[in-house]
Amino acid sequence: MEARNRTEVSEFLLLGLSDGPGLQLLLCGVFLSMYLVTILGNLLIILAISSDSHLHTPMYFFLSNLSFVDICFISTTIPKMLVNIQAESKNISYIGCLVQACFFTIFLGMDDFLLTVMAYDRYVAICQPLHYAFIMNPRFCGFLVLMSWFIILWVALLHILLIMRLTFCMGTEIPHFFCELAQIIKVACSDTLANKIFLYVATVLLGVFPLTGILFSYYRIISSLVRMASAKGKYKAFSTCGSHLTVVSLFYGTGLGVYLSSALTHSSQRSLIASVIMYTMVTPMLNPFIYSLRNKDVKGALRGLFGRAASCP
Numbered sequence: 001m002e003a004r005n006r007t008e009v010s011e012f013l014l015l016g017l018s019d020g021p022g023l024q025l026l027l028c029g030v031f032l033s034m035y036l037v038t039i040l041g042n043l044l045i046i047l048a049i050s051s052d053s054h055l056h057t058p059m060y061f062f063l064s065n066l067s068f069v070d071i072c073f074i075s076t077t078i079p080k081m082l083v084n085i086q087a088e089s090k091n092i093s094y095i096g097c098l099v100q101a102c103f104f105t106i107f108l109g110m111d112d113f114l115l116t117v118m119a120y121d122r123y124v125a126i127c128q129p130l131h132y133a134f135i136m137n138p139r140f141c142g143f144l145v146l147m148s149w150f151i152i153l154w155v156a157l158l159h160i161l162l163i164m165r166l167t168f169c170m171g172t173e174i175p176h177f178f179c180e181l182a183q184i185i186k187v188a189c190s191d192t193l194a195n196k197i198f199l200y201v202a203t204v205l206l207g208v209f210p211l212t213g214i215l216f217s218y219y220r221i222i223s224s225l226v227r228m229a230s231a232k233g234k235y236k237a238f239s240t241c242g243s244h245l246t247v248v249s250l251f252y253g254t255g256l257g258v259y260l261s262s263a264l265t266h267s268s269q270r271s272l273i274a275s276v277i278m279y280t281m282v283t284p285m286l287n288p289f290i291y292s293l294r295n296k297d298v299k300g301a302l303r304g305l306f307g308r309a310a311s312c313p
Contacts, residue, residue, distance in 0.1 A: 012097050012187075013090045013173045014081075028085045034281050035078045041288035042067035044302060051308075052301035058121050058136040059240075063291060065145055066114045070284035073107035076100060077178040077280055097179035098163065102156045105181060109152035109206050115251060116210040117144050118244050123217040126237050127224045155202055162195045178280075214248055243291045250286065254278040
């Protein structure tokens with residue numbers, strides 16, 4: 001097929017998950033339900049934290065930011081997929097594809113950064129409790145979040161600028177249900193060496209380094225707990241980390257498994273299904289449940305929120 005200049009390519013084709021109309025309808029219903037549950041769950045977490053002054057602490061400040069990012073993360077991909085299923089269309093415009101890839105990268109990176117910052121917050125709370133209020137002051141917490149946004153915005157922008165230099169063939173098909181950077185690079189008709197190098201470097205800087213920081217934080221936390229004499233104190237201290245550890249395991253277990261394997265092999269239907277179910281939908285949906293079911297403070301704030309809502313005329 002003859003390569004054409006990118007300015008002549010007005011749209012791409014997203015192959016999606018299945019061509020069967022019956023299965024498409026089932027997927028639409030399931031994913032719409034999961035999307036609504038995700039939006040509602042994370043909105044409740046944000047409202048509960050903002051309405052309860054007892055939760056105006058660094059840990060819950062970061063949690064509310066994580067819930068906001070999860071809402072944006074899932075909203076970047078799922079609505080377009082649902083629209084395509086209903087319209088029986090696989091098209092996405094060239095600009096729309098770049099915008100989707102940009103926002104997906106931003107919110108994915110912010111999830112990563114926020115989980116790292118939350119691990120550092122737990123490290124300071126457990127290992128340096130006397131200095132916690134001084135170190136994790138509101139200004140420093142805001143600085144950490146703003147710096148995370150600043151870094152990931154520049155990384156995403158550089159990715160998109162590099163992609164805009166590529167050329168694509170007319171009728172290019174993306175073997176995915178959304179525009180993801182690695183998949184766009186694979187289907188380009190021009191040299192992608194610079195894109196691949198930057199993608200690998202960004203993956204190491206924004207994936208491996210934050211994960212290393214999380215593991216180091218928990219290494220210090222566990223070392224501190226081992227030296228703690230009180231068994232009750234150990235349990236209380238570590239219980240504050242249980243939810244975060246569960247979310248970290250879910251995030252990296254699904255994300256790195258799917259995307260590192262797809263980088264080495266050609267995408268298959270199985271990897272696409274694993275991506276949408278476990279990575280882009282299940283993880284954001286489960287986060288509010290993980291943080292609320294085992295957290296007395298959040299459950300109390302939710303009860304208060306529902307109580308105030310029920311008492312309103």
